[in-house]
Amino acid sequence: MEINELGQLAIELMDALKDKKLGEVEIKLGDARITVKAAKPAPVIASTQQAAASAAPAAQAVAAETAAPAEELPAGTPVEAPLVGVFYSSPAPDAPPFVLVGQKVKKGDTLFIIEAMKTMNEIKSPCDGTVVRILAQPGDMVEYHQTVVVIEE
Incomplete structure (x- = not known):
């Protein structure tokens, strides 16, 4: 199986987890x-056969939806994940x-880390302001363009 196919399969599994409210899926x-x-x-x-079977219908259901209602976010500047990876709120588990x-932040302050391909990527604040919402928990998988933090200027 090609790496692109594995990536697409992982995305379909994430969608299936969300849609079916499952805790964990593993495929070998x-x-x-x-x-x-x-x-x-x-x-x-x-x-794993059940996982593969449930991933395909979930992907079709997501594609069939034309406009899903967006989650209500507070006013402010959304900080989105610039890549797919694992969200971490601190530099180390005990930190x-x-x-x-x-908390008040300044433009350029580190807000969180996204781990992708064993590389830690620090995500900086795009503006000065106050953090009004954090939408991910440490260890959560975040997707490209997913809003992770909201800053009120």
């Missing part, structure tokens, strides 16, 4: 293994988070 194809975990604990799929809700 030869020497390749994909594990996708949800933020909140939920029932786990027992068989305090970079920012908390209600």
